[in-house]
Amino acid sequence: MAGGAATLHSIEEYRRGYEDEHRLRGFRSACGFVSATWGLRCPRCGRSDFAETDLATTGRLAAFTVQTVPSDEFLNDAPYAYVLVDLDAGGRVAGWMPGIRTEAELAIGKPVHYVPGYKPGLQFGLTSDDTAKSERP
């Protein structure tokens, strides 16, 4: 293949990773950028010099919103939080947190961790929350 494309796991394998295998698959680029988003070149430096890696399943909130109006696939889950998470050891991913009713329950910088979800979507829980802790893999 022209240009020496890196071989990265498929989007389906990424999804199966967090749905079935309790892992977050990603890549680490030679430029230092870490991500889970699928591609054949690094979106930051444009090079194919990157390696597959498992990302940490713990991290901190980078930004969040509490959605009272859900998307169609989350119709019975509102309100819930849509979150961006800075994973420990690098990489930022999007996910969601069920059971969050108000923005006062969250804060940027709060520790969160991956939780095996009960439905499609990458699910996180508050690390300080005992209930969530009991669900940790």
Next chain:
Amino acid sequence: MREVWVVGAAMNRFGKMRESGREAITSVALAALGRAGLEPNSVQHTFLSNCFGVAERQAHLGPLLNTGLGIPEVPSCTIESACSSTSAALHEAFVHVAGGFADVALVAGVEKLSHLNTLAATSYFAMGADYPFETCHGATFPGLYATLANAHQAKFGTTAEELGSVAVKNHANAAMNPHAHFQKPITMEAYLGSPMIASPLRLYDCCPFSDGAAAVVVAAREVTPEPAAEPLVIKASVRSGSIADMHDRPTLTGLPATRFAAEKAFRQAKITPKDVSFLEVHDCFTIAELMALEDLGFTPPGTAGKMTSSGATAIDGHVPVNPSGGLKAKGHPVSATGAGQVVEIFEQFNHEAGGRQVPNVEYALAHNVGATGGSCSVHIFGHR
């Protein structure tokens, strides 16, 4: 490169259309050609946008438009760039005319979603984002912009009242715009009392789902030396892109694509923000207008909220922003939005804006974002 003018522009009232998108855009295109004093057979290429045509079980609308205009032999293509579709189409028309591949080109955008329920329309809007890496985790479009608002508030202390000042201003402007979806002013109290949709964004932070159609006619100066209306000279026509997923970008408090496009557009037009008389910016949510003012270089990062609260962006302010009412109140029929911004600028340059007329217009800027900023257009217009 030839000088390119906007010689005609027209739109219908954004909101709820009874007729099909096909009927609406054909009428509006004819009206835009009429403003230019041109017959349809002047058109040599049609650039059409209709992102969500499938909601009407229709794709390939260009040939239907041209057939309805009596010019079936004229080539057409569909340009899709989410919410920035017709500004992308305008750019393609500009390139064709500037490069001598066409003398006159028609840019047309239309959307009709009002026959869908809110949940279905919300799902359509979210299709501009990355499904397996963003929206499959439950994000709606308000949710995506809400995370940007959350980050902006955390970094700069942007307040609810500052977000609300965008909504109050744009509703006041739209109340004077007969094309606007909403023609009723709102108060800050009403804004603050509106229900939360995706914190910190309330109902009145969000643009509506609108139906609408808008069309723009562009021509080479040399073939239309005396157009029927005062033309807009396209001083800059710039498209840009950035990393599609918000979480992979280096910042959450602005849109890199806006910055890239603005820097290039100001260079192309050989002006600075100080020269701009007014702007039509992409305010799909109130936070988007604040970020636009910062990314376009009209105020330093984190200060657009205070700028807006001070009244500096009102029609009688230092630099009027969205005199039309913007996406927020004029409405956001996705594929008609970019062309609709140009209609406002065309009316302003022709002193047809009534109570929302900006005095002494020299240059105007149109800023149109695709989705959360994976794509962006900036156009700068001036006098001949």
